[in-house]
Amino acid sequence: MGVLTYCLITADEGGDEFEMHGLVQLSTRRWLEASGQQETFRQQCIEQLAASFPTGRYENWATCRSLFAHVQVARSSPNVSMLPVI
Known part of the structure; x- marks a missing residue:
C-alpha cells in the first residue's frame, strides 16, 4: 500500500499533478534536514x-x-x- 492509498498524497484526474498533506511535507522536510x-x-x-x-x-x-x-x-x-x- 502506497501513500496514495492513505490519502497522504492525492493525484488530480490526469495523474500528472499531486498534492501532499501538510504533515507529510513537514515530516519529509524534517527527515531531509536530519539526514543532511x-x-x-x-x-x-x-x-x-x-x-x-x-x-x-x-x-x-x-x-x-x-x-x-x-x-x-x-x-x-x-x-x-x-x-x-x-
Missing part, C-alpha cells in the same frame, strides 16, 4: 523546475501557473543565488 540532504534535494528541485518551466507564451500559462508556487518556495532558499543559471 535538504540542500541537495532543494538544488535538484530547482534544476528540475528550470528544465520544466516553459516560455511565458499564452498557451503555456496553465503550466506556468502550476509550477510558479514551487518556484516561489525554491527561490526563498538561502543558497539559491549560489546555483548555476540553467
Whole structure:
C-alpha cells in the first residue's frame, strides 16, 4: 500500500499533478534536514523546475501557473543565488 492509498498524497484526474498533506511535507522536510540532504534535494528541485518551466507564451500559462508556487518556495532558499543559471 502506497501513500496514495492513505490519502497522504492525492493525484488530480490526469495523474500528472499531486498534492501532499501538510504533515507529510513537514515530516519529509524534517527527515531531509536530519539526514543532511535538504540542500541537495532543494538544488535538484530547482534544476528540475528550470528544465520544466516553459516560455511565458499564452498557451503555456496553465503550466506556468502550476509550477510558479514551487518556484516561489525554491527561490526563498538561502543558497539559491549560489546555483548555476540553467
